[in-house]
Amino acid sequence: MARSYATVTWDQLHRDARTLVTKLMPHGPFRGIVAVSRGGLIPAAIVARELECRLVESVSVATYDEEERAKPHVLKPPAAAGDGAGFLIVDDLVDSGVTAGVVRDLLPRAHFACLYAKPAGQRLADTWVVEVPQETWILFPWDTAPLFVPPLAKQGSSG
Secondary structure, eight states, rough: OOOOOEEOOOHHHHHHHHHHHHHHGGGGGOOOEEEEEEHHHHHHHHHHHTTTTTOOEEEEEEETTTTTTEEEEEEOOOGGGGTTTTTEEEEEEEEESHHHHHHHHHTTTTEEEEEETTTTTGGGGGGEEEEEEETEEEEGGGGOOOOOOGGGGOOOOOO
16 A cells, blocks of 8 residues: 555646647657556547547456556557657556556557656556656545535634
8 A cells, every 4th residue: 555645636637738748749749548457548549639640449457456566458549650660659557567568568669648647667667757656646636525614613623
């Protein structure tokens, strides 16, 4: 289980996706994008818009059950991407590298990019924006919901 948590807001995710695009532009143009489902779907949409790329494919690999790792299983291969030549793979995070390894095996000629990278998986990513400590679990905006918090004055005295 994670030792710490980091929350990414929608605004931060959007800023980081645009920063990723600025890093990717010298490597393009790309024929298409492969979004790693599910976490890479939203970043891939932002990247596709900023790169003006219309061909967006997806690959679905299941590796987690809640916070527990499971054996990776390809649920949907990226048929339109061939061996990945000219394609950009986009994911939200490379963690241990298990999912990235499976996707890289499917698309060995693609460029792999993600927003966030942990040390154990960085070797599999070609481009990323933010390095995250290995023990940190990232809470993405689609995993969280804003909750009302009463003012401190209404919570009673603590002292």
